[in-house]
Amino acid sequence: DAGVIQSPRHEVTEMGQEVTLRCKPISGHNSLFWYRQTMMRGLELLIYFNNNVPIDDSGMPEDRFSAKMPNASFSTLKIQPSEPRDSAVYFCASNKSGTGAGEQYFGPGTRLTVT
């Protein structure tokens, strides 16, 4: 079975540009998570969807960040406008437990660099 798929794997962009990160969860999984990982802040949960509905977006840093899940097999995380402090590795994860609390399967991540 394919795992969680993320694209692109690397993104380099200039400050002020719009960035869109994409995720395809494991088929049959009904929960999807977006995380951000940095050396300073570790692994932070940004937003969590259950059955395509956002359940907890308290980790979204500010209005520049938005996430959507139009269907069970696709999600996007958008940053507009991007800033250098957004540079991080962004992970998407999914599970089928119907809760944010159980085992999560992580994708390979997207390394974002904003110059």
Add this chain to the structure above:
Amino acid sequence: QQQVKQSPQSLIVQKGGISIINCAYENTAFDYFPWYQQFPGKGPALLIAIRPDVSEKKEGRFTISFNKSAKQFSLHIMDSQPGDSATYFCAASMLRGGATNKLIFGTGTLLAVQP
């Protein structure tokens, strides 16, 4: 009360030695305690997990020790190998209680096993 405190931040162990990573939590409602392993350039992956009804769980060279009264749990890696070099995250959550619950991750421990 939602935090999980992890130590040490980094650890160097000789091949064949025992690696020990510790975590502490405050919320007594937590009932699921997983450890995730992350290799460079990869997403975290579940390594081993424990529920609070047992004090120890062993899978191969990896053991979780759980002390409910002290609200602490630890990961022991026996006969550590260079291939175990990775970042390890502890986490905690409430499996009971519905879709709004989420995994709370520790800050991570960078383990280096020297040959």
